[in-house]
Amino acid sequence: MNDKKFLKNQQPQRPQRHNPAGKPSPKRWKRILLYSFLGVTLLGLIVGFGAAGFIYFKYSKGLPDVRQLRDYQPSTISRVYSENDELIAEFYIEKRVLAPLEDIPLHLKQATLAIEDSNFYYHFGIDPKAIVRAMITNFQAGHVVEGGSTITQQLSKTLFLSFERSLERKIREAILAIRMELVFTKEDILEMYLNQIYYGHGSYGVEAAARTYFGKPVKDLSIAECALISGLPKAPNHYSPYKDLEKSIGRRNHAIRRMAHLGFITEQEKEQALAEEVKLGQVMDPINKAPYFVEYIRQFIQEKYGSSKLYRDGLKIYTTLNYANQVSAQKAVREGLREADKRFGYRGPLQRVSDFSDREALDTLLAKLNAESETTVEASEEQPVVEGNIVHGLVTRVTQDEAKVYLGGMQGTIPLENMDWAREPNTRLDIRWSKIQNARHALAVGDVIMVKLGQKQNTTQWNLSLEQEPEVQAGLISLDPTTGHIKAMVGGYDFKKSQFNRATQAIRQPGSAFKPIIFAAAIEDGYTPASIVIDSPIIFKEKEDTFDKWKPVNFSEKFYGPTSLRTALTHSRNVVTIKLLQHTGVPKAVEVSQRLGIQSPMANNLSIALGSSGVTLYELVRAYAVFANQGQRIEPIPIRMILDRDGEMIYTPNIEKKQVISSGLAAIITDLMRSVVDHGTGRKVKVLNRPIAAKTGTTNNYIDAWFMGYSPELVTGVWVGKDRDETMGVNETGSRAAIPIWLQFMEEALQGRAVKDFPVSDEVVYMKVNPETGYAANYDNPKAQLEMFLRDNLPMKAGELEAILGKDNF
Incomplete structure (x- = not known):
């Protein structure tokens, strides 16, 4: 017998258990229980997977493809800049400034994870442990006090789903969260979350939140400030420090303690953060430093690109506005209107x-x-008053x-x-007070x-x-005549109370401010500045079938006899202007006005000589700019360029330049209006000590007051009046009501600029004339005065006309 068989035979034998009823042994029971458990488990798994599959296929139908987030472009702020690239306005629906993850402080990321999703780096989009914990907490509290959603789930809900409370939405949210985890890294998801979530007071994303609550960039936040911001998404309105500072601090301190518990900060840092005083910034309205101009820009962009692009696509809009000029314009309008209003x-x-x-x-x-109400001078935290x-x-x-x-x-x-x-x-116009x-x-x-x-x-x-x-309102527009760039625009006293832009939308009678256009038509038709027109009474029968008569008079209600065109424009003589229009014809004057840029319909009667046909300030400034720009019309330009969110240029202006009158005619009209400043109704602006061409305008019963004037650098127009066609009061002329606003603005706008003279056209010459006759005079004539003429339309010498027409005609 070998050793192995021997050792085997020597092994003790197990005793046989008595089983008289033939029942299964304990060993068999274990097998039965094990197989039963495995069977139930397998069945449960089959049912579970089946149910999960059913739920997945049922609720995943119609869900968006999360891969589209690779081109994630959330709604961002469109910004408007001045000609010197100063930020002057913002357009947005969601106030959001994108911040790369590397620019967001580590403590803000940690605070967010600590208070929202501490297992963020360890789950696959949903956190079963958090869900169970929330269920238990909510059950014990008897109502919902804690959520189990992960950061990924919150992001999927914000980006793709509604905020309704339903089981279906939660399931779809979980499906999307898992899909996002399969496609994106944790860093990608965290960056999207921190730029997407709403933090209250119109602020989306941490950068906007930092500026809203603390008035500084997110990168400069302290630990305590990071903790306060991290606690807002749960209930931005409830935890807003502007609305309930105590609750906000409580939520902040909870975030700080969670950060310390998770080892993100030390105990010393925790204590310092808990003790830190909350120093809030100020909730600001959207930046808008030039409201009427910005609204003008908004309407243009919205019409061209639509609201979505304007408010969501983060455009960079570079305008022609000179911010210093705009501040001066707004100040001049407000102060000028207050001063004028006191006279009423x-x-x-x-x-x-x-x-x-x-x-x-x-x-x-x-x-x-x-x-x-708007303040006149900007206050500060150090000087609130x-x-x-x-x-x-x-x-x-x-x-x-x-x-x-x-x-x-x-x-x-x-x-x-x-x-x-x-x-x-x-x-009352007949009483002085x-x-x-x-x-x-x-x-x-x-x-x-x-x-x-x-x-x-x-x-x-x-x-x-x-x-x-x-009660009185005003409009002001200033532009560079050589480029068409709009430098300042004010459309009223207070944009908050009236968004109607009186600079571009109000159609008002221009009064005598329209006369330079009538004179331009006459000179183009053969008149000269030295031409003599008799200022004498004249009566027009307005309609052939009625006895209605129109007897125009001058503002002074006097007549001055033989009057040169220069004198007539200098002193704004109504009768001479009407006779000029009568000679050149209304169609000619209307055609010239249209060439200059007047687009409003013009009345077909002689009263347009006195500015009876309504125009906008914008149109009149555009027309005067032609005189200042040697006869070239350039469409006013408010925008230099527009860039999209990627920095690609999507718009530059189409600069339209057109020679609409000769440079010689423009030079003569400019020279005539310089006489208005030197000797006429615009004398107040001589204090500028610069070459200025200008014209006042006043309508019947002092309803509208105008001052249109320009230097070689700037054309500026001012209108003053009430929105309803009501009188402003006795003697509220263009000189009294509009010039102070114009002058205050131009003094500041031209300050520091070298004095320039108007360019001289090679189409004009100077000759001496007899001012009483308009004929050319010898240089030794003591009455002779220098006058400007077109080269092809020089004055005759005394006796020439008699020789041409014959003595019998005289």
Whole structure:
């Protein structure tokens, strides 16, 4: 017997168990249970996979292809820039500035993961553990207090799905999340999330959020600031520090503690962050530093490219606007209108207050009124109240010589001389009004009024002057005549209260501001600046079948006899202008006006000589620019170029230049309008000490006031009037109402520029003439004056016309 068989025979034998009933042994029970478990498990897996497959195929139908996110282009801000590339406006539906992941602080990424999805780098789009934990927490609380969605799920919901609460949406969200995890890296998903999620107050993405809440770029945020921003997406309105600072700080501190718990920051960093004071920026409206011009730009781009491209595609719009000029224009219009409005009288307080006991309510009222009105001078955090600003106040005491005003935490005094304009309003043209002699005639205790801050007496006391919001409106446009570039545009007193652009949309009678066009037509038709027209009474029968008659008169209601064209335009003689139009014909004048850029329909009658046919300020500035640009018309250009979000140029202006009148004719009209400044109705602007050509305009009953003027560098037009065709008051002429605005703007716009003269056309010559006859004169004639003429239309010498026509005709 070998050793192996021996050892085997020596092994102890297991005793046989007694099983009298033939029942299965314990070993067999184990097998049965094991096979049963495996069977049930297998069946469960089959059913589970089947159900999962059914759910997947059912709810994945119609889901978008997540691969399209490879070209992820979220809605971003379109920005508008000045000619010097200063940011002047923004257009957006979602305020978003894209920030690459590498530019986002590590602490902001960590804070987001800590409070939103700490297992982000370890799950495949959905986090079963988080789902179970949320279910238990919500069950214990009896309502939803915690979500189980991962960052990937939140992103898929934001990008592709609605925000409805339903099982179907959650399933579709999970499917999309898994798909995204298969296609994109974790870094890609985190970058998209941090640029896509809503953080409140119109801000999408962390860059916009950083600027909204802290007024600085995201890269400059502290740990505490990162934690505050990371806590907003859960409920931006609920946790906004502007709305509930206490709740916002609580949410921030939760994020800080989670960061420390996960080892993202040290205990020392945690304590410092928890103790950090919240220093908020200021919720800003969309940037818009030139509202009427920006609206003009918006309408152009929206018409050309549509709203979606404008508000979502992150365009860069480079304009021709000179921001310094625009600031000057806005200031000149506001100050000019306030000054003009005071000549019309005081319309009374904004409202009355009888109970002074509740100071908190008074402060709230004044703060609300101040927030709704535009300031004159920009304030700052260091200087919230600035000299020159217009604020609201409550009259608390009035004597004969002054009024005391409560300004909400401050006091002020209005001396009589700073409110003596405040007579009762009256627009009667036959009465001249004097200043008030008693402060009680204007103000009473309890009046809520507007005041301008003057010199500060001490920390809480101000010198004040009484103000009111003007009823009269204005428009201003300034452009470079050689390029057509629009440098400034103002369409009214306050864009917040009226978006109607009176510079481009208001069709108003131009009055005498239209006369240079009539004179241009006449000179083109053979007249010269020295031509003599008799300024004498004339009567026109307007209609053949009626007895209606029109007897035009000059503004002075006098007639001046033989008058040269230069004298007639210098002093804005109505009768001479009408006779010129009568000779050249209305069709000729209309045709010339159209060449110059007037597109509004013109009336077919002689009254257009006096500017009776309505035009826009924009059209009139375009026409005057032809005179300033040697007869070339260039369509006004507001935009230099537009770039798309990738920096590709999608628009440049089509510059249209056209010689519409001769350079000689343009030079003569310019020279005639220089006489308006030197000797006529535009004398006030001589203080510029520059070559200026200009013309005033005033319509019947002082309804419209104009001043159109230009230097070689800038053509600027100003219109002043009420939106309704109502009189502005006695003597509110172009010289009185419009020139101050024009002059204030041009003084600042031309400051520092070298003095330039108008170019001289080679189509003109200078000759001496007898101003009384218009004939050429000898140089030794003491009455002779130099005059400008077209080379092919020189004045005759005395006796030449008699020789041509014969003595019998004289």
